[in-house]
Amino acid sequence: MNVRYWPLIATITIFVVAYALAVMQFPALFSTRVLGNLLTDNAFLGVAAVGMTFVILSGGIDLSVGSVIAFSGVLVAVLISQFGLHPLAAFAITLFVCTCFGSTMGAMIHYLEVPAFIVTLAGMFLARGVTFLLTQDSIPINHAFYDWVRQFYYVMPGGGRITFNGGLMLIVFLVGIVLAHRTRFGSYVYALGGNAQSAALLGVPVARTTIGVYAVSSFLAGLSGIVYSLYTSSGYPLAAVGVELETIAAVVIGGTLLSGGVGFMFGTLIGITIQGMIQTYIVFDGTLSSWWTKIVIGGLLFGFIVMQRVIVAASKRDWRKKPYAQSAPSL
Amino acid sequence: MPEPVLSAAHIDKSFLDNKVLDDVGIDLMPGEIHALLGENGAGKSTLIKILTGAYTHDAGTILLDGKPVHPRDTKHAQEMGVGTVYQEVNLLPNMTVAENLYIGRQPLKFGLVDNRKMERDARALLSRYQLNVDVGSQLDTYSVAVQQIVAIARAVDISGKVLILDEPTASLDQHEVEVLFGILQRLKADGLAIVFITHFLDQVYEIADRATVLRNGRRVGSRAMADLPRMDLVTMMLGHAIADTHALRIGGGRQPGGLFASFKDYALAGKAAPFDLDLHEGEIVGVAGLLGSGRTEMARLLFGIDRPDSGELTVKGKPCKLREPRDAIALGFGFAPEDRKVDGILGDLTVRENIAIALQARQGWTRPLSQKAQVDLADRFVRALDIRTTGIEQPVKFLSGGNQQKVVLARWLATNPKLLILDEPTRGIDVGAHAEIIRMINSLCDQGMSLLVISSELDEIVAYSSRVLVLRDRAISGELRGAHISVGAIVKMIAMQPEVQDA
Numbered sequence A: 001m002n003v004r005y006w007p008l009i010a011t012i013t014i015f016v017v018a019y020a021l022a023v024m025q026f027p028a029l030f031s032t033r034v035l036g037n038l039l040t041d042n043a044f045l046g047v048a049a050v051g052m053t054f055v056i057l058s059g060g061i062d063l064s065v066g067s068v069i070a071f072s073g074v075l076v077a078v079l080i081s082q083f084g085l086h087p088l089a090a091f092a093i094t095l096f097v098c099t100c101f102g103s104t105m106g107a108m109i110h111y112l113e114v115p116a117f118i119v120t121l122a123g124m125f126l127a128r129g130v131t132f133l134l135t136q137d138s139i140p141i142n143h144a145f146y147d148w149v150r151q152f153y154y155v156m157p158g159g160g161r162i163t164f165n166g167g168l169m170l171i172v173f174l175v176g177i178v179l180a181h182r183t184r185f186g187s188y189v190y191a192l193g194g195n196a197q198s199a200a201l202l203g204v205p206v207a208r209t210t211i212g213v214y215a216v217s218s219f220l221a222g223l224s225g226i227v228y229s230l231y232t233s234s235g236y237p238l239a240a241v242g243v244e245l246e247t248i249a250a251v252v253i254g255g256t257l258l259s260g261g262v263g264f265m266f267g268t269l270i271g272i273t274i275q276g277m278i279q280t281y282i283v284f285d286g287t288l289s290s291w292w293t294k295i296v297i298g299g300l301l302f303g304f305i306v307m308q309r310v311i312v313a314a315s316k317r318d319w320r321k322k323p324y325a326q327s328a329p330s331l
Numbered sequence B: 001m002p003e004p005v006l007s008a009a010h011i012d013k014s015f016l017d018n019k020v021l022d023d024v025g026i027d028l029m030p031g032e033i034h035a036l037l038g039e040n041g042a043g044k045s046t047l048i049k050i051l052t053g054a055y056t057h058d059a060g061t062i063l064l065d066g067k068p069v070h071p072r073d074t075k076h077a078q079e080m081g082v083g084t085v086y087q088e089v090n091l092l093p094n095m096t097v098a099e100n101l102y103i104g105r106q107p108l109k110f111g112l113v114d115n116r117k118m119e120r121d122a123r124a125l126l127s128r129y130q131l132n133v134d135v136g137s138q139l140d141t142y143s144v145a146v147q148q149i150v151a152i153a154r155a156v157d158i159s160g161k162v163l164i165l166d167e168p169t170a171s172l173d174q175h176e177v178e179v180l181f182g183i184l185q186r187l188k189a190d191g192l193a194i195v196f197i198t199h200f201l202d203q204v205y206e207i208a209d210r211a212t213v214l215r216n217g218r219r220v221g222s223r224a225m226a227d228l229p230r231m232d233l234v235t236m237m238l239g240h241a242i243a244d245t246h247a248l249r250i251g252g253g254r255q256p257g258g259l260f261a262s263f264k265d266y267a268l269a270g271k272a273a274p275f276d277l278d279l280h281e282g283e284i285v286g287v288a289g290l291l292g293s294g295r296t297e298m299a300r301l302l303f304g305i306d307r308p309d310s311g312e313l314t315v316k317g318k319p320c321k322l323r324e325p326r327d328a329i330a331l332g333f334g335f336a337p338e339d340r341k342v343d344g345i346l347g348d349l350t351v352r353e354n355i356a357i358a359l360q361a362r363q364g365w366t367r368p369l370s371q372k373a374q375v376d377l378a379d380r381f382v383r384a385l386d387i388r389t390t391g392i393e394q395p396v397k398f399l400s401g402g403n404q405q406k407v408v409l410a411r412w413l414a415t416n417p418k419l420l421i422l423d424e425p426t427r428g429i430d431v432g433a434h435a436e437i438i439r440m441i442n443s444l445c446d447q448g449m450s451l452l453v454i455s456s457e458l459d460e461i462v463a464y465s466s467r468v469l470v471l472r473d474r475a476i477s478g479e480l481r482g483a484h485i486s487v488g489a490i491v492k493m494i495a496m497q498p499e500v501q502d503a
């Protein structure tokens, strides 16, 4: 078994075991209703986490995600409620602005050789600041389009609903999986995370890929902001504070190496689901403080990072063990 | 007279104010194997990095098929039909063998990567190199030699016009070198222009048609191999003649002293079958064997990098245990590993720090070497091994490949070890420095150091050793001593069924 599947398998195992235990305690958890709500409630997080997965796979980090979500939500609200634009036009403008923002960060990281941590930290303050320039308060969105969108859902057997938001997140994951694992762009992202210098010498377009990765991340953060505005019917400048850290947690729990180059998009989906499940469990229990979510996620993160170190060490040892002449009699 | 495929003229290149190429030119003819030669730090790798777009040049022109080109980056050069294997085998350890072969040019189907076709193509491509590996496995599960072949296969596949190989044979075995040369001959017949950089002059004479020699960033000249005697070539490279190190033998008449270290029944499952090894003071033991015969594994055990499942060690009669390399260093062992990029060089540290670090580690960090002692040490070895650097405070990563190698050697020589283990010590080191290293090792052994040399170069083993161990299938399969040591005898023993032959 290839060691790079271990983290993913561990994640899935943890998910299945934890879910089974929870269901034993609260049989009602085993229903499509719970699943549907879980998808809807975590849709904005999931969408942003897809972008974060690309960033982390490429060996970078994007701290601006939470701020960009808030910025996007507020810009959409301003464009609709104050400028009277149709939501679709507002969405297009917002996504365009966000993508430009991400591209700029990517370009600075590549051309100025500033660490991603610094550039996106600056981006985080900048986006949050601009959001406050737009408004200090929550801006409600009342538009027929929002009501119209909300009536789309798919009823699963058992009565659970996959709402527009939940469905959108699943589609984004699907596209993300294809982009990461079946396109040249995806392979470039892994290459950068593996060894940026080698990647350049092998002819990987490093500039284009770096810019692309941060553009995708900010585009998806923008989309996440739109999902959030559909969810809350408003734009709020203090929304999504710290969400970048939650997405990073989901990515790492999903088995992606924080140092880049190793991981799977599907793992992030599991990571999001695990986080959502913990929250649901706490709601079901009713006596636990919601801080337990953070404590459990903290514990899981810790466990996963330890496990990843072990795996990296194990895989190093593994190749030493592998006979050189494994299948080539001549070597 | 055919036109050159690729022709570079008046190339200048400086890093800060260090001019490393000065008015250099090279012409590559179709269907020619062109050796690019020169001392460590002469500028060979820099020149090819310029030709392939990895570096930009300060001045000069590059013509491809007679038309001026300006390779923007390596991808651009690849698209123009120039395939390259750089000196530091540059592949992606986290990706599969197939992805490494095809990244940037994966076969597409409906806009998506066609993995099935890619893996099929990869298998077909590698089968030409008699390499039958699982192309879906991650690259870093394979040895350096396999990775090197993958890199070569990739470059050959890309090169429509020009193929550039920067020390491709450094980690290959004789057999693999033959396979590679067979392929180069075929490509040459197909009209490809091939640049071949190496420090193995035998290989140059075997395969190259012409050679261009660089010295200190200047072109000394280009000559056809047919009328270039070996001594003339060496003189062109070094600027002066040296005695032919070929015939040099330092191990032959050596009288080993008392027993230094004795490994009994040392074994590690899957890596080394139980072996006994006695090392005497002043003795030079050569270890020969094919790749995969367990040479490196043995060295790692002896230095405490891997812990044996069983076995005892006595050093000077006292039982000892090696739990980690620190213990080995404390006993006076030194080890210059095979894969220096990964295990040896600390790229961001300076030349001085890299040389002083092992000595410092042995002294313990509570007794720091003074700055002056470090400077003296570094100066001494930079001079002795002729390490080309702008100064001992230059980060090691900016040194040429061979000079990095010398720094690792200097590090261990500086500790005055009682037992030194060298895994492929002179790989990538030029003829001039080679002679110097042999001289240094000789004088250390005269002072009682015992030395274990692992090498794929049988000439080198023969030159050094007072005793030769031949490994096969992770076990010591034979031993040669004194006058019985010769390349022929070693080759025979490698091929033979296990059997101990003593003199």
Ligand SMILES: Nc1ncnc2c1ncn2[C@@H]1O[C@H](COP(=O)(O)OP(=O)(O)OP(=O)(O)O)[C@@H](O)[C@H]1O
Binding pocket: B015, B018, B020, B038, B039, B040, B041, B042, B043, B044, B045, B046, B047, B087, B388, B389, B390, B398, B399, B400, B401, B402, B403, B428
């Ligand atoms: N990135 C860099 N920055 C600064 N100096 C460099 C850099 N790359 C190479 N040099 C310097 O340029 C000179 C030529 O180096 P180069 O790598 O071309 O040598 P080489 O002929 O390939 O030697 P070797 O046989 O050891 O590989 C060296 O003195 C080296 O220190």
Ligand SMILES: [Mg+2]
Binding pocket: B044, B045, B046, B087, B166, B400, B401, B402
């Ligand atoms: Mg070089």
